[in-house]
Structure formats: C-alpha cells, structure tokens
Amino acid sequence: xxxxxxxxxxxxxxxxxxxxxxxxxxxxxxxxxxxxxxxxxxxxxxxxxxxxxxxxxxxxxxxxxxxxxxxxxxxxxxxxxxxxxxxxxxxxxxxxxxxxxxxxxxxxxxxxxxxxxxxxxxxxxxxxxxxxxxxxxxxxxxxxxxxxxxxxxxxxxxxxxxxxxxxxxxxxxxxxxxxxxxx
Numbered sequence: 001x002x003x004x005x006x007x008x009x010x011x012x013x014x015x016x017x018x019x020x021x022x023x024x025x026x027x028x029x030x031x032x033x034x035x036x037x038x039x040x041x042x043x044x045x046x047x048x049x050x051x052x053x054x055x056x057x058x059x060x061x062x063x064x065x066x067x068x069x070x071x072x073x074x075x076x077x078x079x080x081x082x083x084x085x086x087x088x089x090x091x092x093x094x095x096x097x098x099x100x101x102x103x104x105x106x107x108x109x110x111x112x113x114x115x116x117x118x119x120x121x122x123x124x125x126x127x128x129x130x131x132x133x134x135x136x137x138x139x140x141x142x143x144x145x146x147x148x149x150x151x152x153x154x155x156x157x158x159x160x161x162x163x164x165x166x167x168x169x170x171x172x173x174x175x176x177x178x179x180x181x182x183x
Contacts, residue, residue, distance in 0.1 A: 001049075001138065004118055005042035005100045012037055013074035014048075017067030017146075021059055028054050042100050045118070045138070052140055061142040068146020072154065084155035084183060085123075088131060091151055092121040095137070121148075129183050132164065136176035141169055148179055156183035 011034065018025040029035070032047040032054070056064055072094075081090045092114075096107035099118050106115040119137030121144070126132050135144045145161055152159035160182050168174035 001046050001118070002044070003102050004045045004106075006045045006048050007039070007098050007100070008037045008041045008043065009039040009074050010071065010098045011043060011048065012039060013070045014067050016074075017070035018055075018059075018063065019066065021063065024059070025051075025055065028058070045099065049138055052143065056140060056142075061140070064140050064142035065146040065149075068143040068148075069150040071147050072150045082155075084152055084159065085125065085131070087151045087155050088123045088133060088148065088181065091123070091133070091147060095121055126180075131181045133179045133181060134176055135170075135179070141171050141177045144177060145179060148181060152181055152183060159183040 011029070015022050015025050015029075015037070029037070029048075029051050032051045034043050034047050034051065037043070052064065055067075081087050093107055096114050096118065097105055097109070099106045101115050101117050104115070106118060107113070119135070121137065122134040124132050124134075133144075133148050135141075137144070141163060145163060149159070149161040152161060162180050163169055163171070164178040164180050167178045169177040171177070
C-alpha cells in the first residue's frame with residue numbers, strides 16, 4: 001500500500017468527524033507525517049491508516065463511526081446517485097475516486113475503469129428493504145459502518161446498519177466485514 005494515497009478532502013472530513021477532538025486528531029495525523037492538509041493534495045494511505053489505529057486506541061471506536069458518517073458529505077460521488085440502492089452501490093466507486101495509486105486516481109469516471117489494490121465495498125440487495133455490504137478494505141470496521149449508515153440515511157432516514165456477527169469481521173482479524181442494512 002506504499003504507492004496508494006488518499007485525497008486531502010477525505011482527510012479533512014476525518015478531522016470534521018472528530019468534533020471536539022479535532023485538535024487531537026490533527027496532532028495524531030501530524031505524528032504520522034500528515035501535516036498542512038489541503039483538499040487538493042494527496043497523502044500516503046499507510047500513514048492515514050496508522051492515525052486511524054491511534055484514534056481508535058486514544059478516543060474509541062465510536063469516534064471512528066462518527067468520522068465515517070462525515071465522509072459522504074465530502075467525498076466525490078457520481079451524479080446519478082438518487083436512491084438508497086444507487087447510493088450504497090456508489091460507495092465503492094467513490095472510495096476508489098478518493099484514492100490514488102502510482103499517481104493516478106483509482107477510478108476513472110470517463111472510462112469506468114477501476115484499479116485494484118485498496119479493496120472494495122461490495123453491495124448486494126437481500127430483500128425489498130434490506131441489503132448487505134461486504135467491506136474488504138484496510139479501513140476500520142466502525143469507520144465503514146459510519147460511511148454505510150450516512151449514505152443509507154441520505155435516502156432512508158430511518159435506515160439501520162449493523163455488523164453481521166454471524167460472520168468473521170476485521171474486528172476479529174478477518175480480511176473483511178459484512179454489514180446488514182435495513183430500511
């Protein structure tokens with residue numbers, strides 16, 4: 001992952017998600033080599049992920065959930081996203097649009113080409129008002145639950161998202177986590 005970067009816009013959403021702990025978050029980011037954050041710059045994802053681990057230890061998992069809830073407000077999403085299914089399906093595209101590998105964004109909207117190397121958010125409907133999302137990316141579980149919750153609630157304000165405890169998750173050392181979404 002040394003050649004993968006995340007955009008500053010995403011990092012600034014991370015800081016906003018910290019709320020009253022934003023200054024501590026900036027200190028933690030700086031300790032991991034991420035300073036002077038600009039929306040238009042790109043930063044090493046390995047350093048960013050190290051900051052997440054420290055935030056979880058210092059402040060707690062609920063903070064990661066709150067950070068995740070801020071990401072859809074700042075991330076780039078395709079313009080045709082206008083309902084919960086399209087919104088949840090678009091998380092993977094947005095995730096790749098906000099990461100760069102070897103100097104190129106990991107999703108090119110002009111060609112629809114998606115680069116591998118950072119993992120995915122795989123959405124699947126499971127019923128008329130239910131779905132699941134499998135996340136096999138390097139970000140923390142609670143952060144992903146926050147992103148999924150915020151996106152679902154953009155379209156269905158009463159949507160609920162929970163970790164599927166019948167399956168292994170990244171919390172227990174697995175490579176992916178599965179979330180159940182109901183609305």
